[in-house]
Amino acid sequence: MRRKIRRNWIVPEGVELTDLDRKILAFQEEGFLVPSRKLIKTPEQIEGIRRSGVVNTGVLDLVAQEIHAGMTTLEIDEMVYDYTVSHGAIPAPLNYEGFPKSVCTSINEVVCHGIP
Numbered sequence: 001m002r003r004k005i006r007r008n009w010i011v012p013e014g015v016e017l018t019d020l021d022r023k024i025l026a027f028q029e030e031g032f033l034v035p036s037r038k039l040i041k042t043p044e045q046i047e048g049i050r051r052s053g054v055v056n057t058g059v060l061d062l063v064a065q066e067i068h069a070g071m072t073t074l075e076i077d078e079m080v081y082d083y084t085v086s087h088g089a090i091p092a093p094l095n096y097e098g099f100p101k102s103v104c105t106s107i108n109e110v111v112c113h114g115i116p
Contacts, residue, residue, distance in 0.1 A: 005029065008036045055089045073105040073116035 009024045011017060017025075020040075028034045041049070062083050067076065081102040084091045091102035104113040 005031055006033060009034045010037060052089065055084065055087045058087065059083050073107065073114065076105050077101045077103050077116035 005028060007028065009021070009028050011021050011025075021037075024034050059080055062079065063076065066079060081091055081094070084102065093099050093104060094102045099115070101116050103116070105116050106112055106114040
């Protein structure tokens with residue numbers, strides 16, 4: 001009995017096949033599960049992802065350098081917010097599904113997402 005092939009990789013009409021398309025389509029025809037073509041990013045999107053990684057690393061480095069005993073979670077949030085927006089970015093958690101702050105913080109070793 002032959003397995004049904006899931007066709008995730010679809011080349012839009014009028015788009016010229018690339019070497020990558022040919023390779024992935026060959027894997028798909030062999031029955032391998034392949035990702036959707038939507039996962040492929042443009043050079044501009046890749047540069048944006050790279051830039052966000054640089055900003056994110058900078059935020060983590062800043063917090064690691066500046067955090068200290070007695071600091072409030074609100075102070076941490078303000079530090080993350082200020083650094084992020086000063087680098088032309090938007091804190092990912094801010095206003096996500098109503099979350100009111102720029103960072104999830106918890107006191108001590110509590111494993112939960114706290115609001116500063």
